[in-house]
Amino acid sequence: MNCAPILALLLFLAWAPIHAHQPVNGQSDPPRFDKGTIENGTYTNECLGFSIAIPAGWEVSTHSGGAGADGSAVHISDRGLGLLLLRKHTEHPFGNRIVITAIDAGDSRMTAKDAAANSVRVQVSDDPQNRQLVRDAFPVDYAGKTFFRSDYKQTLRSGDTLYLAFVLTRFRGYFVGETLMTGSPEELDHSADSLQRISFHEDQSNPKCVMGKENSPMLGGIIGGVISSTPVSPQSDSGRPMRVRVSQGISQGLLVKKVDPRYPEAARRDRIQGMVVLQAVIDTNGDVQNLTLVSGHPALVPSAVDAAKQWKYKPYRLNGQPMEVETQITVSFQLQEN
8 A cells, every 4th residue: 555645634734714704784693513712721612511731742633724723623524523633743653643523413313432442443444454343432531421432553664663542432423533633542541541532511401503514625645534424324123234424535435436427518518517415325236326416517417426426446345244335425527629
């Protein structure tokens, strides 16, 4: 595996700024899940119901215009938030990272233990030659709540080793916790202990809270890829396969049949071109199901859907078990120059 692009993203791991929605006609904005505050060295998110003191020696990432420094989150996916990125300079060439996260559990009955364990299993199964499970999900108590932590390590082409972990608890309908990346097991333990500084409010959601979407960039780099491929639903009592959400880059690696779209004559005549992005579920046979529109010109959408329905993927397996995959599909329409 060529790790150069990953290393470049890792070194550049940062967030772009999110512009807060401005009040209109003198009305105040509703509280938002993706907007916390940072005061006196403590991050607080009222909608998610917790506060955490920033540990000594760690700094809030202020790259790319100070994203995160004002409490703004980035959208990891349509259901996940990177609330705060903390960095610590070390002798290791990549330093240490803590991303405080919140993943919407939705209607899932998945436990925090399942979420932590399955998240690591997804990562290891995606690159078994370079990733290895270090420790399966185990309980640890912080602030009177039980979190579950699961660790793995990744060997880079340079020979360096990264140690990563998910530490999660379930609160207010979200899996709240941290994604950690360090240069040694000892530093991983020390980073996880940052959760000793967390405190929770009452476990009761505020119905006035909303999820902002405008001008919301996605978390990049290796940590963004790690979080975005976490499982989103467990196996149900009816025997429905487990579903995982993976990045488009991973799903493209499973693609075995791609059908080009028919270019609509009206769109060709009007010189309409571009990308149609679809949200898709790929079943355990590798067939595309449940397509929904994310973005794209209306004149191109029907043809894009017709083509994407015919795409075929290799079944996604985790520990030998076939799984449904939730991902995005991009269908391109490009006019040929005469």
